[in-house]
Amino acid sequence: MITTLNVVIIGLVFVIIDLIPMYQNKEWISFFLSVSLLIISLILVVLIDLKVKIPSPSDYIEKIVTFIFGLE
Amino acid sequence: MEKEAISQKQAIIIMSTFIIGSSAILGSGTKAKQDIWIATIIAMVMASLIYIVYGRISSLFPGKNIYEIMDVLFGKVLSKIFLLSFIFYAFSLGALVIRNFSEFVRIVSLPETPLCIFAFSAVIINIWAVRGGIELLGRFLSIFFPVYIIMIISVTLLSISLFNFDNLKPVLYDGINPVLSASFSIFTFPFAEVVLFLCLLGNLRKNSSVYKVYYRSLLIAGTLLLIVSVRSTLVLGIPGKMLQNFPTYASTRIIRIGNFLQRIEASVAIVFMISGFTKSTVCLYSSTKGLAHLFNIKDYRRLAMPLGILMALYSIIIHEDAVKMLEWASKIYPYYAILHQIIIPVIVWIVAEIKTLISNKNNTTKDGGSENAAVPESGNL
Numbered sequence: 066m067i068t069t070l071n072v073v074i075i076g077l078v079f080v081i082i083d084l085i086p087m088y089q090n091k092e093w094i095s096f097f098l099s100v101s102l103l104i105i106s107l108i109l110v111v112l113i114d115l116k117v118k119i120p121s122p123s124d125y126i127e128k129i130v131t132f133i134f135g136l137e
Numbered sequence: 138m139e140k141e142a143i144s145q146k147q148a149i150i151i152m153s154t155f156i157i158g159s160s161a162i163l164g165s166g167t168k169a170k171q172d173i174w175i176a177t178i179i180a181m182v183m184a185s186l187i188y189i190v191y192g193r194i195s196s197l198f199p200g201k202n203i204y205e206i207m208d209v210l211f212g213k214v215l216s217k218i219f220l221l222s223f224i225f226y227a228f229s230l231g232a233l234v235i236r237n238f239s240e241f242v243r244i245v246s247l248p249e250t251p252l253c254i255f256a257f258s259a260v261i262i263n264i265w266a267v268r269g270g271i272e273l274l275g276r277f278l279s280i281f282f283p284v285y286i287i288m289i290i291s292v293t294l295l296s297i298s299l300f301n302f303d304n305l306k307p308v309l310y311d312g313i314n315p316v317l318s319a320s321f322s323i324f325t326f327p328f329a330e331v332v333l334f335l336c337l338l339g340n341l342r343k344n345s346s347v348y349k350v351y352y353r354s355l356l357i358a359g360t361l362l363l364i365v366s367v368r369s370t371l372v373l374g375i376p377g378k379m380l381q382n383f384p385t386y387a388s389t390r391i392i393r394i395g396n397f398l399q400r401i402e403a404s405v406a407i408v409f410m411i412s413g414f415t416k417s418t419v420c421l422y423s424s425t426k427g428l429a430h431l432f433n434i435k436d437y438r439r440l441a442m443p444l445g446i447l448m449a450l451y452s453i454i455i456h457e458d459a460v461k462m463l464e465w466a467s468k469i470y471p472y473y474a475i476l477h478q479i480i481i482p483v484i485v486w487i488v489a490e491i492k493t494l495i496s497n498k499n500n501t502t503k504d505g506g507s508e509n510a511a512v513p514e515s516g517n518l
Contacts, residue, residue: 068253068453072446075257079442087439094432095439102443109450113253119454122229123465130472 072110076103145345147275148338149353150282151415152331156358157285158416159237160327161365162409163466164384169319170375171305173366179320181359184328187479188351190486191331195338195347197489203335204430210488217431219481224427226477227333228444231420232452233466235259238413239452240459241383245406256449259417264445266418267425268438271340274418281411288408289361292401293368295392300371325471327362328355329478330416336423382463385409421445 079099087096112119130136143151169176198206203223207216239255247255266274309316331351338347369378369388381387386409389402425444429437456462 067251068450071253071257072450075261075442075446079446083439083442092434092439095434095436098428098432098434099440099443102440102447106443106446106450109447109454113450113453121454121456123455123469126473127465127469130469134472136468136472 141270141340142342143275148350150278152354153358154415156327157412166319166323168315172316176319177363180323183324192348202339227423231417234417235452256452260445260449263418263421264441267441304374325474333423
């Protein structure tokens with residue numbers, strides 16, 4: 066819950082400071098990129114708070130590195 | 138948007154603080170045990186070699202960052218692949234640094250507090266710094282860096298009474314292999330991480346030398362890291378050091394001068410947090426700038442906040458716990474970092490040299506070798 070709250074608060078600040086001016090100035094690429102990043106963050110944070118195990122890229126990196134360099 | 142510019146001195150300060158970064162807290166190259174000083178010196182020599190490549194890339198394209206250079210060298214498709222890989226490296230390194238410091242604060246002082254509180258507290262300041270621009274970071278560190286150095290030196294002087302020089306003996310007891318392995322670890326974490334400065338040194342003011350920035354930073358940060366790692370070995374000894382997750386903090390903790398000067402570790406930890414802040418800010422800056430370049434967005438600052446939030450979340454999910462984090466940092470990270478710290482820069486450097494050579498030849502042929510022959514676009518060597 067607390068993680069979601071953090072993201073929502075920072076996200077709201079972001080919407081007020083940046084997102085609305087971006088929309089008004091018709092900076093569409095920045096606008097849509099920021100909105101998509103924010104949506105990904107919101108989905109992630111809800112999953113984190115619901116204690117869903119999210120696969121971390123570091124596990125895959127570990128597997129690749131172990132495979133290539135033959136580490137134990 | 139106005140082009141930002143930092144002075145040579147500011148760049149040196151930012152880079153030195155960046156290099157000290159999280160390795161001052163975590164310690165690196167523990168495999169070398171009592172020979173940590175040899176490993177650090179070898180790592181500095183290795184770093185000085187790769188800095189020639191980094192410096193040459195920056196000086197061949199003055200005023201350009203690595204993303205612009207990749208565009209020039211590799212065309213649209215291939216450059217995007219390199220760019221994405223570089224952005225992910227900067228992003229994941231930032232997340233790792235935030236996680237390191239979050240775990241540090243949680244383990245040493247606030248065990249009940251959720252991890253996200255530390256991550257978001259750190260990221261808010263990073264976002265603020267990135268939005269302020271790299272000049273802001275330079276000015277901030279110009280004030281704090283002397284404090285930083287004074288703190289490290291004074292803590293070392295205060296712990297002289299605890300030094301046991303037998304802790305550094307026997308030299309090379311386990312042979313040279315563990316030392317070389319440790320020096321490779323120290324080379325990748327933290328020395329070669331300055332590859333991220335290829336995105337930043339494009340903002341260096343004219344008449345500044347990128348080589349001076351790289352080598353002076355290496356000398357300052359390398360010496361400070363050497364002092365810190367040798368101090369913790371001298372104070373704690375090898376068994377004591379191996380038991381600690383944060384050896385530098387532990388060695389500061391036991392300083393006691395009479396009854397009036399003790400428990401100074403908190404103030405030292407705060408000073409070390411500055412280096413963590415610098416490192417994660419540079420990472421966020423590089424990834425934000427890369428993403429803005431990828432999508433052709435003029436004002437990169439607009440992306441700092443959404444990317445910062447994502448970085449904080451990534452720092453939470455990147456590792457399950459502190460044990461896994463420390464294990465990953467020591468065993469996997471050095472090999473993972475090779476791609477971005479050595480392979481990609483070397484490819485960029487070779488292609489840049491070839492292209493410069495070809496364009497020079499073309500220019501000379503066009504002008505018939507006249508006095509007006511185009512001079513290669515190179516900076517201070």
